[in-house]
Amino acid sequence: MGEKTxxxxxxxxxxxxxxxxxxxxxxxxxxxxxxxxxGGLKAIEITMRTPAALEAVRAVAxxxxxxxxxxxxxxxxxxxxxxxxxxxxxIVSPGTTQVLLDAAADSDVPLLPGAATASEVMALRExxxxxxxxxxxxxxxxxxxxKALSSPLAGTLFCPTxxxxxxxxxxxLSLPNVICVGGxxxxxxxxxxxxxxxxxxxxxxxxxxxxx
Numbered sequence: 001m002g003e004k005t006x007x008x009x010x011x012x013x014x015x016x017x018x019x020x021x022x023x024x025x026x027x028x029x030x031x032x033x034x035x036x037x038x039g040g041l042k043a044i045e046i047t048m049r050t051p052a053a054l055e056a057v058r059a060v061a062x063x064x065x066x067x068x069x070x071x072x073x074x075x076x077x078x079x080x081x082x083x084x085x086x087x088x089x090x091i092v093s094p095g096t097t098q099v100l101l102d103a104a105a106d107s108d109v110p111l112l113p114g115a116a117t118a119s120e121v122m123a124l125r126e127x128x129x130x131x132x133x134x135x136x137x138x139x140x141x142x143x144x145x146x147k148a149l150s151s152p153l154a155g156t157l158f159c160p161t162x163x164x165x166x167x168x169x170x171x172x173l174s175l176p177n178v179i180c181v182g183g184x185x186x187x188x189x190x191x192x193x194x195x196x197x198x199x200x201x202x203x204x205x206x207x208x209x210x211x212x
Contacts, residue, residue: 004108004109004110004111005110005129005130005131007090007110008090008110008111008112008131009131009157009179011043011068011070011089011090011110012043012112012131012159012179012180013179013180014042014043014068015040015041015042015043015180015207015208016169016173016180016181016207016208016210016211017041017169017180017181017182017183017186017207017208017210018041018043018044018045018159018161018180018181018182018183019036019041019044019045019182019183019184019186019187019204019207020045020047020072020161020182020183020184021044021045021046021047021056021184021187022047022049022050022184023046023050023052023053023056024050024052025052026052026055026056026059028192028195029046029052029055029056029057029059029060030059030060030063030064031195031197032187032192032197032200033060033064033067033069034064034067034197035197035198035200035201035204036067036186036187036200036201036204037064037065037066037067038201038204039186039200039201039202039203039204039205039206039207039208040204040205040207040208040209041186041204041207041208042066042067042068043068043070043090043180044060044067044068044069044070045069045070045071045072045092045182046060046069046070046071046072047071047072047073048071048072048073048074048075048079048083049073053071054082054083054086055086057069057071057083057086057087057088058086058087060087061086061087061088061089062087068089068090069087069088069089070088070089070090070091070092070112071083071086071088071090071091071092072091072092072093072094073092073093073094074091074092074093074100075093075094075100076097076099076100077099077100077103080100080103080104080107081103084107084109088109089109090109090110090111090112091104091107091109091110091111091112092111092112092114092133092182093111093112093113093114093133094114094133094135095113095114095115095116095120095135096113096114096115096120096123096124100113101113101127111129112131112132112133112159113129113132113133114132114133114134114135115132115133115134115135116134116135116136116140117140118149118152118153121149121153121156122153125153125156130155130156130157131156131157131158131159131179132156132157132158132159133158133159133160133161133182134146134158134159134160134161135160135161135162136161136162136163137160137161137162137163137164137172137181138162138163138164138168139162139163140162142163142168142171143160143168143171143172143175146158146160146172146175146177146178147175149177150175150176150177153177154177156177157177157178157179158177158178158179159178159179159180159181159182160172160178160181160182161181161182161183162182164181164182164183164185165183165185166183166185166206166207166210169181169183169207169210170210170211173210173211174211183207185203185207186200186203186204186207187200187203188200188203191203
C-alpha cells in the first residue's frame with residue numbers, strides 16, 4: 001500500500017484543485033485537458049458518467065502532455081478494468097465496497113476511495129488507506145465536519161469533493177487533513193460547449209493559485 005499511496009500523493013500534490021469532469025463529447029476532452037494543464041491543473045478526473053468517458057480518458061492519456069488523468073465514479077470491477085485499460089493513472093470512487101478494494105489490491109493503479117463517516121474512514125484505515133475522498137463534502141457536513149475528524153483520525157488525508165466552489169475551497173484547503181479539493185467549477189458546461197478554452201485556462205489558473 002505504501003508505494004501506491006506515494007504514487008497517489010504525488011498526483012494529488014500537483015495542485016490544490018483537481019478538476020472533476022463530466023465529458024459528454026469525447027472530442028472536447030483533449031482541448032479541455034490542455035486548457036486545464038495550461039492553467040496549472042495537471043491532475044484531472046474524468047467521471048465515468050457518460051458514454052464518452054472512456055474514450056475521453058484514452059485520448060487525454062495519449063495526447064495531452066503533462067496531464068495526469070484519472071477516472072472517477074468507479075463503482076465496480078468492470079469500471080475499474082476499463083478505466084485502467086484506457087490509461088487512468090488513478091481511480092476515484094464515491095464510496096467503497098469489498099469487491100472494489102479487492103480490485104485495487106490486485107492493481108498497480110492507486111485508488112482514492114470515498115468515505116463520508118468516521119466509521120467508513122476507520123474501516124479504510126484498517127485496509128491501509130491513508131488518503132481518502134470525502135464525498136459528498138458539503139452535504140456530509142462540510143469543512144467543519146472534516147476539521148472535527150482531524151484530531152481523532154489524525155494521519156488521514158482527504159480530497160473533499162461535492163458542492164465545492166471557488167468561494168468555499170479555501171475553507172477546506174486551510175485544514176491540516178486536506179491535501180486538495182475536487183471541483184467541477186473550473187470547466188463549466190457553457191464554456192466547454194462554446195470551445196472557450198482560454199476562459200477555462202483562466203479559471204484553472206485561479207484555482208491553481210488557491211492555498212495548497
